[in-house]
Structures are given as C-alpha cells and as structure tokens.
Amino acid sequence: MSESLVQNKPPTAIRSRHGCLTCRRKRKKCDERRPLCSRCDRTLSHCLWPARPFPDSFLDAHGISDTTTLDLADVRTNDSTGTSTIAPLSQPYLQLGKSPSMVDSVLCDFTALAKSTQKANPLSMGLPFPPFSGISSIVGPSINAPTSCYVTPNLEDTKSTATRMWEYAQDFRPQIIWPPPEGLEKCDELDPEGAIPIFRQSVTTLTQKASPEPLFQDVCYFYSTFLTRIFYDYALIPGSLAKWIYQRFNTSNTSKYAMLGTAALFRSDYEMSVMTASWRACAKELYSLSIRQLTRDLEDNQLSPREKLTGLVEIMNYEYHSGRLSDYYSHGTLAVPLVKAILGTDTLDLLNIRGIDMFDVNFWAWCDILDSMATSRPTWFKYETDLDRAARPGTEESGACEDKGIEWIYGCPNIVAILLARTSSLRHAKISEEERQSQGVDLEKLIRNWQLRPLGANNSLLRVTRVGAQEVWRHAGILYVHHAILKSNSSHPSVRESVKNIIKIASTLQPGGTPDSFLAVPYFLAGFYATTQNDRYTLRSRLISSGNGYFLRNLASNLDELWRETDSTGRLASWSEKQPPRIAF
Template identity: 50%
Template sequence: MMSHHGEARTQTPTLNLLGLACMRSPDMAPEDGRAKVQTNGSSVQLWEYAQDYRPRIVWPPEGPGSREDDEFDPEDAIPAIRQSITVLTENALIEPVFQEMCHFSKLGMLCTAVLFRANYERSMLTTSLCGHEKELYSLALQRLPLDLSNPRLSTITKLVAFTEIMNYEFYAGKHSSYYTHGAQAAPLVRAVVGSNTIDLLNLSGEQTFDVRCFAWCDIFDSLATSRPTHFTYTSDLESPGEAGTTTEDKGVEAIFGCPNVIAVLLARTTALRHTRISGEERTRKGVELEHLIQGWQFSLPRAKRSCMRVARVAVQEIWRHAAILYVHHAIFKSHPSNSAVQGSVKNIIKISSVVSPGGNPDCFLQPTYFIAGAFATLQKDRQMLRGRILGSGNERCLRDLVTTLDEIWEETDKTGRLSNWSKEPQSFAF
C-alpha cells in the first residue's frame, strides 16, 4: 500500500507472469441463460458476455509442428516470448530494471497483466482478479502526480509511464481517462522530440518506441473524436528513399500493422478537416488525397512464411480502403450509398477473408472494420464486420466499438444519412 509520506516506497503485489501468459482457454460452448447482455447506455458491461463470446483460441496450440501451431505463431514469436517470461519471473534480474521506472509505470503494467488474465481465464479467481485490477489502477492514479513532479525522473521515463497506463485504460474501456492522459502526455512528447512536428518515416529504434506509440494514439484519437491532432505529421512521401522502403522497426507499422504512409495520410486528412479554407478548396485537396491513397504502391511486406506475407499484403489493402472511407467521412461527408464508399466497404469485407479471424494481423484491424461498418448498409455486411470486431478478443474496448456501431446503424436507418460517430462523452477509442 502507498504511504502517506509522498515519495515513500510503493509496494505492489507480486504476480506470476509465467502464469499470466501461459494460460489455457478451453473451447467451451456458451451455457444457456448465462450471458445476459445489457446494451442500454454506451457499452456492454457484463464480463460473462465477453467470456461466452470470446475468441475460440486455445493457448498454447495442441501439438508442436502441427498446422494449427503454424497458423497460431507464423512468425515463430513464442520462443522469444517464453524466454522473456522466464527473465521476468527471475526477480534478481528484473528488479534493477523496475527501479529505473516510475511507480506509475509499474502499476500500469500490472493493471494490464491482471486485466488480461481476468478476461481470458475462466476460473474461481476471476472476481478477485477484477477487484485486484481496480485496486492497482487506483494506486496508479494516486502515484501519477508524485511521479510527474519527481525531478529525478527523466522526461522519457514519465512518457513511458503514460504509455503503460493508457494501454490499460484503452483495453479496459476507460475512455475518459484514456483521452485525458493522452492530452497530459503531449507536452512530454514535445519535450522529447523538441518540436511540434513528428516525421513518422524517420522514427525508428528502441529509443523512439514510446514516441511512436503516442503518435499512433494521437492520429487515431483524432479519427475517433473528430478533434485536431496534438502534433503536425510531416513526412516527405514524394521521396522514394523515405516512403518506398520498409524496415522491421520504423514508424508505427512495425508496432501496430498500419502502413506508415497510410498513418501519415490519415493525419493529413484530419489536418485538412480542421484547416480554415473554403469548402471548394477543401474538396479539391480531398480529391488529391483520395487519389494519392488509391494510387500508392506499397512495398512488399516482410514475413518468414508465405501465409503471413499474403496476410500482410491484404492488411495493406484493407488499410488503403479504410483511409479512402475516412476521406469520404471527414472531407466529402459522403452518403453511405456513394458508389466509391460502397466499393471500399465491399473491398474491405472481401479482402479480410484472406486474414484469419482473431489472430495476427487481424487483431490490429478493428479501426478498419469499424470505419467500414459505419458506412455499411446491408445487414449481412454489418453483421460480418461486427463479428470480426467481436472475434478479435475479450476486451471491453471491442464491445464498446460494437455498441457504437449499433447506435450508428440505428440512427442511420432512421435519418437516412451517416451518423456522426464522435459524440460527447466519447464512447470508444481506436
């Protein structure tokens, strides 16, 4: 517990991280009468609903070397994960690393670990885990002002702490706190990068990881809220050397799967949306953006196996069409029946069939499914996109996306026009 003496040492519970990661979710059918869904308001609140309709994924896969094993881990990441878990559970090795971190950051990581265990482990511990998660989060919020005012902590260390707690708030569906902390983190990012502009195509390496995570949040928070970004995103897309190459650790693509060029063009679309120019000039520039998105030649993605390479090519095209839809939403204010809009919706649905539901890289595509879903007019298309979001995981944030889509569809069907998905209080985050 935290002492009343300000900077006194905070004691956090010791968790078995090996147990957190190496858990097994039995493929059990929903029990009759168990899932009672409350959909009034802005979200689905019952944990039982998520448990009964969770992705049917058994971890780890049954047999080493089996086809299922290959599909579950196409990039051979599990050995590295197991090695990391082993290191994390050796207190003598990990404690010096923790000593260099904010208490706020430690608590944020523990919140996320407990949240994921509570979401995916069907056991007698679930209720106590949920209570423990809330206690850790409360302690994290108490530590925040103390850590931010501590002169011994560097700016990047404080930014790391925000990254950790925002990660938890995103998955837990704590949208108000998530957006508030994003705004609080912006000055720290500004101090780290030294300006109000960020060039995603020139950000690489471990030392820029948290800045890139913030840039992703900034760009996609603006998509969700219809507000300007905190930073200006400037990248020379016309330079083949800048935009035409793909590296394993560059921009946001290596972290979140969205092509860096698309992230930059989404930021440009948001900037155009909030630029004070005439409607005619905004439309003209919007047409230029749409043509640039349509004609962009992506670099061939890298992957160890052909199945993942094909999936990543599909992901690039899905993001292309999502970016086109965002231009129509933010700049053109297009009706859902617009032929270009419906073409992109159909393409996202068609191309997504190449990507296995619920795994990597499908788990990063919820924003694209949401944007396509907002424009979808046919019930079968809506239900397909709704199912892809729900099939991505057990987290509250996914249920909030689906609840928002349900509200958009209801209003669209009543009014005959696309409903604005950005409302106060904000009911979802990308």
C-alpha cells in the same frame, strides 16, 4: 406423463427457455446445467460466457475454497448496454495512497493470486520458458495474502441477473481463449514466426545476470503469451525485447504498476479461468496504485520527460483496453508537453522515427492520430513527410518499414497513418469548402494509388495476410477521407467499393489471429458505411471476434446505435458529435 413424474424429474433434464449458447440454435434436446450442458461437454463445445460454475469439490481440490463469494449486490448491470461490472471487493484498497504498506499488500495479493492461478491452471499460469516453472517457484511460502483478494463466481444467480447475462452473451461473449487450448507449444497461431523461443532465451539470460524481482516474471509471461497481440511485426525484436521490458518495468513505480495491471487485465479477458474475476479486481487495484504514483512522478524533477512518458504510456495502454475513455483522453493530453520535450518540436515524421527506444513516442503519435479521427479534433502534432522522396524507389523512406514509425507495432502502413493525419488536418484547415473538397479528392487518389511496401515474414501465409491487411488499411483511409472531407454517404461508388473490399479481404483472415487482431478500426469504419443487414452483421462479427477487450465491445455497441440512428433519420449519424467521447480507436 403424470404430473408427479414431471415434478420429480431431475432439474438437469429440464430445458430452459434459452438453453445454453451452443445448444440454443443447433440442438433440439439439451440436459442443461447452465451455462454448459453435458452434451456440449462431451463434444468439447464451448459456452464461453458467463464462466462455468465450479462445484465446491473443484475449489477444494485446487486450494481456493476459502474464497470470498461474489455477492449479487456487487454485480451491477447497465441497462443501456447490458454489460455487467464488478464492484470493488476489498474496500480498504480504495485508500491505497494512505499508507506505504498498502502498496506491499496489493503486490503481495497479486503474487498470491498468480500462485493460486498456477495451481488451478498450470498451462495458463506457468511461465513457459526455462528456468522458471511458474510464479509459484519464485514466491516464498511465507507469503499469505488476504483471502479478500480471491473471488469466485456466485453459484446462485437470480433469474433476472442470469437472463440479462445470457442476453448479453449472445452478442458480446468473449470469442477467444488465449493461450489457445491446444497449448503453448503446439499452436501455430501463438507464434507463426517462431520468435518466442528467442525471447524466452533472452529472458533466461537477463534473469541470470540481473536477478529481477519476482513480479517481473509475470510481466515476461504476459509478453511471451500475448506477443503476437502486442506487436504487429513481433519477430522483429525478440532478442532485445526482454531488456526493453526490464528497463520499462524499472523506470518508475508508475510504469511497474501499470504494466502489472495490464498483464492482469489481459489474463482476465482471455484466459477464461475460474480466477477471471480475481484477475480483474487485481488489475483495478494495480491501476489505482499507478494513478496515485503518477502524480508524484510527474512532479519529480529527478525523472526525465522520457521516463515520465513511459509511465503515462503504460497507464494509457491499460485505460484503452479497459475502456476508461475519459481517463485515456485526459492522459493523452497530459502527455503532449512530454513528447514535445523529447522531440524538441511539435512536428513528427513517422518515416524517420525508428527503433524500440522510440516506442513511447510512436505509441502516443498513433493515439494522437486515432483520437483525432474518433473525436473530430485536430491532432496535437503536425505530421509532415516528404512524400515525393518516399515515393521514389531506392530512397531510405521508400524502403520496407522495418522498425520505422508505427506499422511494425500496430499494423497500419506508415504512409496511410500519415495520410490519415493529413485528412484530419485538412478537416480543420481554415480554407474554403471548394478547396477542401479538391484537396480531399487528391488525398483519396494518393491513398488509392500509393505503392505500399509489404512487411517481411518467414511464414509464407503470414506474408500474404499482411499484404491483405495493408489493403484493408488502404480502404479504411479512403473511407475516412469520404467521411471527414467529402461528406459522402453510403451510396457513393467509392464508399461501396471500399466496404466490399474490406469484407472480401477480411474473409481470408483468421478471426482473432494476426493480423486480424489489429484491424478493429477498419472494421468499424466499414461497418459505419454498411447498409445491408448481411454486411453489417459480417463487419460487426469481425469486430467482436478480433479480440476480447472491452473497447471492442464498446465499438460494436456504438455501431448498433449509429445504425439505429441512421435508419431512423435517413442520414448518416456521427460517431464523434457527442461529448464526452463515446469511443476510442
């Protein structure tokens, strides 16, 4: 072929060095239009990261062509992790607390963004339950949000930035599109228990009676879409959930802004739409509003400790999923006196705390236990339960968990959670090392031999997978005892057995579905002890594919670092030695 012909060859027919994500490894030829080639497009293959550039004609057709282009100066890459972050796009919002009108401005922008997204993707935006057809149906036409709220991906990436994004995408690209592409009504993953129609009906009834403000509908959409990723046993409370959400939304401005921020954050992480960057920017602004309001609420004597804790819990929930570790840990400490004021004690029995009204206490208790594991510090509370009574058949404590403790919310069996807390307590107990080792052996036996009661489910497959998830948590508890008390290495027979069992059970679970999306901590613990490249790759893949949240990518990148340190020194590294904490479970 002559040189002139090569030069005149259309750029779309030139295969880049890296290729698109799907074609790179599987196809020999690729008429690439980064990041999605036409061959991928024809076969419905997905190149999920970075987002596909949209031509001007597409933006014009959807009424968002007057958007602010994301400049490369606003994209900053962390050289150590390869992650990219977006700088604040509307500088006036950095001063949100200076003027009451700023609050209205941000909420107006949030509503207008929801309206624009509904136009661009009716399935992902429109509330899927009657009588609402989408946010646009409840937003008046007079609302005109500043265009600075909207962001579209820059269509002219520099070569170096694009290369870094491609390298990052190979290991850390989002794995899940949620709601699934099949649609809300056709996908069994979204609602295997068939409980979401009950929730939608309860929202309809509530709306007819209470006439909530328009932004409440977006929170309802968030819960109806991501319900299986928020509550482990989500079918337990669908009828009462709408009223509970409404009460939380109206508890304080702190909880309202934080709930809206979390809803926007989840949509930016999972929907994979052209508005991803805009959702993320709005999530940050709403979080800033909630932080400013939190200071006022904590000083407000008119608010009860329970109401203050609700706002704090919603903020911590946002910080956990967005990876703001230092803020997350500091607010967890700030919640300690509030929880004590609610309970009247610093002792907790997870088997005797039940109901959705105690959600905030259960949320904080689970954070307390996991934070102790992640940072090697004692738990703030004492977790005491009559295990002898709980082991006897026929007692209330020995029955199925239903709405007791944390299992129905987070999937970890209550007994395992209690024994994890006891392991942390034993780790810091002022006793001889011989006594600590002896009690550690007893703890391992207790975890290994405890008869776990499975959670019920209407779906037979879900019942089976939940039993498997309980066993995954059992082996995670065994690994934590070996890490915190027995100081075992990867060659210990019990450690090797638990790692293999977690891998084996995980292979039977649908990645990113339920209950897999609740098993990040067991996957991390098993990955920490994994020695072979195959086991490490498997567990790292399971960790990343369980969701799209930043905290999962942070856990995966820390696993990489721990493996490098372990391989170079010949001894197990520690995930909790460095300060400030690098991870959150």
